[in-house]
Amino acid sequence: MRNEDSSVQATFNGIARRYDLMNRLMTLNSHARWCKEVATFATSGHGASYLDLATGTGVIARAIREQSPESTIIGADFSESMLEVARTMEGNESIDWQFADAHELPFEDNAFDGVTHGYLLRNVSDLDQVLNEQFRVLKPGGVVAALESSPPSDILAPFIRLGMKVVIPTLGTLIGRDRPAYQYLVDSTLGFLAPKALRLRFEQAGFRDVQVKPKFMGTNMIWTARKPG
Numbered sequence: 001m002r003n004e005d006s007s008v009q010a011t012f013n014g015i016a017r018r019y020d021l022m023n024r025l026m027t028l029n030s031h032a033r034w035c036k037e038v039a040t041f042a043t044s045g046h047g048a049s050y051l052d053l054a055t056g057t058g059v060i061a062r063a064i065r066e067q068s069p070e071s072t073i074i075g076a077d078f079s080e081s082m083l084e085v086a087r088t089m090e091g092n093e094s095i096d097w098q099f100a101d102a103h104e105l106p107f108e109d110n111a112f113d114g115v116t117h118g119y120l121l122r123n124v125s126d127l128d129q130v131l132n133e134q135f136r137v138l139k140p141g142g143v144v145a146a147l148e149s150s151p152p153s154d155i156l157a158p159f160i161r162l163g164m165k166v167v168i169p170t171l172g173t174l175i176g177r178d179r180p181a182y183q184y185l186v187d188s189t190l191g192f193l194a195p196k197a198l199r200l201r202f203e204q205a206g207f208r209d210v211q212v213k214p215k216f217m218g219t220n221m222i223w224t225a226r227k228p229g
């Protein structure tokens, strides 16, 4: 694993216990709703096998379980501490929680009807490899659906940027008790690709029908794309 990825892994291991609470505060309680939307896109084809990458505490994986009760679901992450929270949460027993690095997935080609992830891409050292891996493990016709943060770009962008720089590290200090981890969140979001550039990377990986839906003043995006059938 590259140094950048090890450092990201250590960051998420450190914040796992307070992660859900911080997420609810930072998104004004919208995160779970967006995750349901991601799950709805992924399960729209009535598939039977799903992979939720960078599953964290498993919010998207649980939403898939609600929407597709009979399906097989793997929640994968490279943070053991996040997986530990997911494994011990009530109601999560029917999901298979596995350790996996998104750069090198331990799954067969064409294995899943849907792949989902939340807040993965801004954290990885090799975005193209991560997208290629998702393409590889999807069945032809399968869907990828993802929630990703995004640098603000509309007319209010300077104010939103300023707000993020002040509010998130402050919450990270007071509630998350790890200011550097939440400073990293702000820096990695503001430094991440604009939607136009990210669309191109999905297409370069082979995905088609790439669509994006902005949330929360453009600071969050729901992405969907399809592996050609």
Ligand SMILES: C[S@@+](CC[C@H](N)C(=O)[O-])C[C@H]1O[C@@H](n2cnc3c(N)ncnc32)[C@H](O)[C@@H]1O
Binding pocket: 005, 008, 009, 012, 013, 023, 053, 054, 055, 056, 057, 058, 059, 060, 076, 077, 078, 079, 082, 100, 101, 102, 103, 117, 118, 119, 120, 123, 124, 147
């Ligand atoms: C911000 S959390 C998101 C968790 C969950 N998807 C959600 O929306 O609440 C990002 C997660 O991505 C995981 N992650 C980051 N890079 C990864 C990689 N290369 N492989 C697997 N997981 C990774 C982290 O361990 C962390 O659990």
